Amino acid sequence: MKNTIKVERAKKDITQAGLAEQLGVSRQTINAIEKGKFVPSTALALKMARFFECKVEDIFLLEEED
Amino acid sequence: MKNTIKVERAKKDITQAGLAEQLGVSRQTINAIEKGKFVPSTALALKMARFFECKVEDIFLLEEED
DNA sequence: TCAAAAAGTAAAGAAAACTTTACATTTGTT
DNA sequence: AACAAATGTAAAGTTTTCTTTACTTTTTGA
DSSP, rough: OOEOOOHHHHHHOOHHHHHHHHHTSOOHHHHHHHHTSOOOOOOHHHHHHHHHHSSSSHHHHHHOOO | OEHEEEEEEHHOOOHHHHHHHHHSHHHHHHHHHHSSSSOBBBBHHHHHHHHHHHHOOHHHHOOOOO
């Protein structure tokens, strides 16, 4: 599962810590997701999409192995 | 978190077991999600949206408490 | 009505998401 | 170069997702 969080974050010019605060999670959680260490819950994915004003599908991309 | 799986399933005329098979999960998992016992992972939510030919946002609806 | 299919439920355990704490590395600015 | 902000990483622990097995209830259709 790939994601475009870093790019979306750049568009909004917000830091990992800033995004974490907006979404109500820890900075490490954002970092881990962004680095692909794990995939967020659907609730968090939906909140991210809402914050970035796009669809979940725009941020999280299914791959073969998913 | 509410979801519209039952309705989407009706549109496609597919059973819980059939959907489970299509998505590669157990029937009980589909049942539990449909009944709101838990929210699926983002990967499964994306697969559902793909199967139902809609957006994750169309199936899973954030609420206050999420 | 009677049988089969579908849906509901429960419990125990495995796997994945997420937190907290803490420290290291990189990047940007002066 | 030096300092601060941002990012990266790791480990231990909690919560949530999901599986398997198994049984009950509801719905459907011949």
